[in-house]
Amino acid sequence: MLDVSLFINFMYVLSATLFIFGLKLLGHPSSARKGNLLSAVAMFMAVIVTLLSKEILSFELIFVSILLGSIIGFFAAKKVAMTDMPELVSLFNGTGGLASLAVAYAMLVSGAELSVFILFVSYLALFIGAVTFSGSLIAWAKLSERMVGRPIVFKGQATLNIALIIAAITMGFLIVNQPHVATWHYIAIALALIIGVMAVIPIGGADMPVVISLLNSYSGLAACAAGFVLENNLLIVAGSLVGASGIILTNIMCKAMNRSLINVLTSGFQVVVSSNMKIEGEIKAMTADDAFYVLEAAQSVVVIPGYGMAVAQAQHTMKELQHLLEKNGAEVVYAIHPVAGRMPGHMNVLLAEADVSYEQLQEMDEINARIEHFDVAIVIGANDVVNPAAREMKGSPIYGMPVINADLAKNVFVLKRGMATGFAGIDNPLFFKLNTRMIFGDAKETLGNLVRQFSS
Amino acid sequence: MTTVYLLFILILAVFVGFELIRKVPATLHTPLMSGANAISGITVIGAVSLAGGVQHEWATWLGAIALVLATINVVGGYLVTDRMLAMFKKR
Numbered sequence: 001m002l003d004v005s006l007f008i009n010f011m012y013v014l015s016a017t018l019f020i021f022g023l024k025l026l027g028h029p030s031s032a033r034k035g036n037l038l039s040a041v042a043m044f045m046a047v048i049v050t051l052l053s054k055e056i057l058s059f060e061l062i063f064v065s066i067l068l069g070s071i072i073g074f075f076a077a078k079k080v081a082m083t084d085m086p087e088l089v090s091l092f093n094g095t096g097g098l099a100s101l102a103v104a105y106a107m108l109v110s111g112a113e114l115s116v117f118i119l120f121v122s123y124l125a126l127f128i129g130a131v132t133f134s135g136s137l138i139a140w141a142k143l144s145e146r147m148v149g150r151p152i153v154f155k156g157q158a159t160l161n162i163a164l165i166i167a168a169i170t171m172g173f174l175i176v177n178q179p180h181v182a183t184w185h186y187i188a189i190a191l192a193l194i195i196g197v198m199a200v201i202p203i204g205g206a207d208m209p210v211v212i213s214l215l216n217s218y219s220g221l222a223a224c225a226a227g228f229v230l231e232n233n234l235l236i237v238a239g240s241l242v243g244a245s246g247i248i249l250t251n252i253m254c255k256a257m258n259r260s261l262i263n264v265l266t267s268g269f270q271v272v273v274s275s276n277m278k279i280e281g282e283i284k285a286m287t288a289d290d291a292f293y294v295l296e297a298a299q300s301v302v303v304i305p306g307y308g309m310a311v312a313q314a315q316h317t318m319k320e321l322q323h324l325l326e327k328n329g330a331e332v333v334y335a336i337h338p339v340a341g342r343m344p345g346h347m348n349v350l351l352a353e354a355d356v357s358y359e360q361l362q363e364m365d366e367i368n369a370r371i372e373h374f375d376v377a378i379v380i381g382a383n384d385v386v387n388p389a390a391r392e393m394k395g396s397p398i399y400g401m402p403v404i405n406a407d408l409a410k411n412v413f414v415l416k417r418g419m420a421t422g423f424a425g426i427d428n429p430l431f432f433k434l435n436t437r438m439i440f441g442d443a444k445e446t447l448g449n450l451v452r453q454f455s456s
Numbered sequence: 457m458t459t460v461y462l463l464f465i466l467i468l469a470v471f472v473g474f475e476l477i478r479k480v481p482a483t484l485h486t487p488l489m490s491g492a493n494a495i496s497g498i499t500v501i502g503a504v505s506l507a508g509g510v511q512h513e514w515a516t517w518l519g520a521i522a523l524v525l526a527t528i529n530v531v532g533g534y535l536v537t538d539r540m541l542a543m544f545k546k547r
Binding site for chain 1: 458459462465466469470472473474476477478479480481482483484485486487488489490491492493494495496497498499500501502503504505506507508509510514515516518519520521522523524525526527528529530531532533534535536537538539540541542543544545546547
């Protein structure tokens, strides 16, 4: 008995080490795939040795469950389009939360005598798991446009939220003191699910990168709490690695929008400040034919993509154009803003899918240091992340947000459907600058047009 | 004592996590998140013990549900991360 459990725990130490090495290898694109594989090996090992445990009496249910989960996971991973990654990650956050909820709930109803501490962490795992689950479903619905993206607020919402939190704390006390009353379990789960919904509905579509990162962190914290429930150190290590990862990403996203987490989470409740600043100048449109002559003469081109590029599916055509520009002797790089797209790093994945080398993807600070040397900046479906108002218009809602200074390039082409404002609903002075030309129309068609001109 | 020892593990793991993940470049943040999804599927090892026990039927079924969900995370998370990372190429 002792020997088996000692062996299992020894193997857990080994898998924790492999998880850590796996994450370390994720530090560079060239070694990242190996890191992921290492982490998967660690997981596989942990599952196999757990099956040796003497506590396991029947294997049928385990086998069926693992098979079912593997089939669903396999198809989800193979079928998903890269544009839909934010939705998939949201759903995975949700299933992770629900799994921890189920584990904690199972402990509560197992009939075993649990200590006060175990009861407390069980409630914590139950609560975080449920909040993660319902919050992730709302985030998924918002991202997939099954639900309106704008913040949902109503009268008395703040009061209701406070009441819900007080009720949840009360339920915690009740469960710790009377762990076998089933009614408390139901009420506790229902309350936590409602809190998850209430936490995400007041957050607007533009802030989704923050929300997914935060829920990612919660799913780890839920696993961590479940680790305390089961007194399993591997669950605690893996859960806290995930929790830490989510918190770091949340922090990066908030910094990139020049906002605090509290500000993002309560954004729906704030009055929108409208600046009464006039933007001087006029908008000058240009046809793709004329743009071609400028591009043909360009020595260096920087492409600044936003979510609009993904919507128009223009990344593959852009890659073709990149190839032709390079054959023509120009240097082409891509400048990626941290909050471009709908989740951290989303643009990079979409461009990688279109076969753009990761060495050509540059971060905001790298590109801003030398943007004035670029002959042409092509803005594809990005708006707020290139808005110079963030730099020069005090009183603008996005003033102070770090942006890519596209307007400092010698020529700026903005590929845009029409004159709609971005996610943040703010006018963009970039469109009125002297060196800016607007190329209206579908981004993919415009780029295809340029490709044809180069080829002929 | 177990609690204190588990808290030690928690604190150390959080710090290791911060140090490691800070070094992940922005380019890999999406695979990092889906990889984190897979790692948070570690709940499988808890669910396995629950689903394999016959102590109480309700608990066993809940364990099975947790096992299905966590396996989705593990299998789906690692596969989709691998699919993405395979696309990151050098020139």
